Amino acid sequence: SQTIHQWPATLVQPVGSPLSLECTVEGTSNPNLYWYRQAAGRGLQLLFYSVGIGQISSEVPQNLSASRPQDRQFILSSKKLLLSDSGFYLCAWGGHYYGYTFGSGTRLTVV
Amino acid sequence: SQKIEQNSEALNIQEGKTATLTCNYTNYSPAYLQWYRQDPGRGPVFLLLIRENEKEKRKERLKVTFDTTLKQSLFHITASQPADSATYLCALERAGNNRKLIWGLGTSLAVNP
Numbered sequence: 001s002q003t004i005h006q007w008p009a010t011l012v013q014p015v016g017s018p019l020s021l022e023c024t025v026e027g028t029s030n031p032n033l034y035w036y037r038q039a040a041g042r043g044l045q046l047l048f049y050s051v052g053i054g055q056i057s058s059e060v061p062q063n064l065s066a067s068r069p070q071d072r073q074f075i076l077s078s079k080k081l082l083l084s085d086s087g088f089y090l091c092a093w094g095g096h097y098y099g100y101t102f103g104s105g106t107r108l109t110v111v
Numbered sequence: 112s113q114k115i116e117q118n119s120e121a122l123n124i125q126e127g128k129t130a131t132l133t134c135n136y137t138n139y140s141p142a143y144l145q146w147y148r149q150d151p152g153r154g155p156v157f158l159l160l161i162r163e164n165e166k167e168k169r170k171e172r173l174k175v176t177f178d179t180t181l182k183q184s185l186f187h188i189t190a191s192q193p194a195d196s197a198t199y200l201c202a203l204e205r206a207g208n209n210r211k212l213i214w215g216l217g218t219s220l221a222v223n224p
Binding site for chain 2: 006041042043044046049059090092094097098099100101102103104105107
């Protein structure tokens with residue numbers, strides 16, 4: 001069966017520090033992968049999606065970036081975090097025919 | 112711009128009753144509509160998907176309807192249980208292959224024993 005792993009679960013980082021969140025998928029090949037952010041009182045905001053290795057589409061201009069170095073690995077990064085980067089980050093895979101599977105999320109607090 | 116509205120107020124119902132949640136959308140031509148459940152501090156969990164040419168979809172105690180004329184989807188949980196308490200999100204994907212979902216803010220459901 002397909003599973004999605006996301007880590008860490010929680011993270012507290014100072015302003016200006018770098019960020020790296022990792023997501024891996026098992027049990028499927030060539031998945032569509034997504035990074036979402038969910039801020040308090042706001043809906044899910046799509047940040048990046050990828051349809052294959054090295055293929056990244058950005059939805060929101062910001063100081064975050066994403067990379068897909070391997071078929072089932074998706075990484076969210078930042079060189080310098082801002083306070084506004086705080087939120088709940090979710091990795092997901094899937095497609096419109098069968099819904100999306102989300103990871104357990106990373107709660108990021110920038111202080 | 113596309114907009115999705117879900118009941119912002121929490122829904123409180125008694126165990127055993129049917130819970131009905133609403134999802135309305137504007138300026139949109141959806142191809143698929145999806146419903147998810149989200150528990151506090153967890154990622155959303157996919158429940159049901161309904162296509163634009165389908166009127167109704169069922170899965171165990173869950174039922175989703177899709178009315179493209181009214182631009183509305185209803186999500187029903189029959190014989191509700193306290194374990195059904197969670198936030199329920201609806202999401203739309205536009206016709207066309209852009210792989211992007213538009214999400215509602217969710218409705219919080221509390222089922223009281």
